Amino acid sequence: MVGLSWVRSPPTPSIATVKGIKSLMLSHVKSWHPGYSKIIEVVNENDVYIVNARASNPLKKTWRRDAKKKDPSDLCLGNPRIWLLGDAIHPMLPSRGMGANQALHDCADALPQFLKLAEKKRHSKLSEKDFLEAVTAYEEKMMPRSFAWVAKSGGTSQTVCHALHPAESVA
Numbered sequence: 791m792v793g794l795s796w797v798r799s800p801p802t803p804s805i806a807t808v809k810g811i812k813s814l815m816l817s818h819v820k821s822w823h824p825g826y827s828k829i830i831e832v833v834n835e836n837d838v839y840i841v842n843a844r845a846s847n848p849l850k851k852t853w854r855r856d857a858k859k860k861d862p863s864d865l866c867l868g869n870p871r872i873w874l875l876g877d878a879i880h881p882m883l884p885s886r887g888m889g890a891n892q893a894l895h896d897c898a899d900a901l902p903q904f905l906k907l908a909e910k911k912r913h914s915k916l917s918e919k920d921f922l923e924a925v926t927a928y929e930e931k932m933m934p935r936s937f938a939w940v941a942k943s944g945g946t947s948q949t950v951c952h953a954l955h956p957a958e959s960v961a
């Protein structure tokens with residue numbers, strides 16, 4: 791895959807309105823080394839697609855409690871049985887290639903907690919406190935690690951547009 795990223799200034803038109811995506815890409819690299827223009831010239835325009843990357847803001851450690859406070863009767867808010875992993879909690883710009891890596895780390899941090907719950911369930915009924923302790927232990931590992939990568943990947947400081955192309959058409 792070949793990816794070209796640029797900051798959306800001026801704002802990039804939506805994919806539906808772009809006519810001649812290659813021209814748009816060429817206009818973005820016109821002041822770059824001529825090799826970049828050559829790469830764009832050989833790609834098949836029909837295979838190019840645009841991704842508007844989204845990035846998250848770090849959550850407070852207390853986010854579940856804070857959400858629950860809004861309406862304690864609403865089981866959807868801050869429910870400790872609902873665990874967030876990967877892009878569901880920490881989407882990041884793809885510039886450092888760490889989104890899926892962090893999602894896999896999340897699984898590694900969540901799994902011991904799932905196993906502990908499963909073990910406890912063999913002997914007794916699980917309570918909300920058990921779930922809250924387990925998800926808190928998971929989030930205490932996951933949040934500093936993953937949101938550090940959100941920041942290192944550019945945070946939300948830039949809105950970036952990526953034009954992508956499968957590499958086999960370039961070769």
Ligand SMILES: Cc1cc2nc3c(=O)[nH]c(=O)nc-3n(C[C@H](O)[C@H](O)[C@H](O)COP(=O)(O)OP(=O)(O)OC[C@H]3O[C@@H](n4cnc5c(N)ncnc54)[C@H](O)[C@@H]3O)c2cc1C
Nearest residue numbers: 793841875876877878884887888889890891892893952954
């Ligand atoms: C251009 C680009 C390049 C990237 N390069 C890298 C890289 O080099 N290295 C890296 O580590 N990461 C990279 N990433 C990031 C990586 O792709 C994501 O971080 C990763 O896929 C997140 O995994 P996930 O399982 O959390 O979410 P996803 O992969 O988005 O999986 C969520 C799944 O849920 C499904 N779904 C959504 N809603 C529902 C619903 N209501 N019901 C049922 N299913 C639903 C979706 O269809 C999807 O299959 C890149 C991302 C982009 C955009």
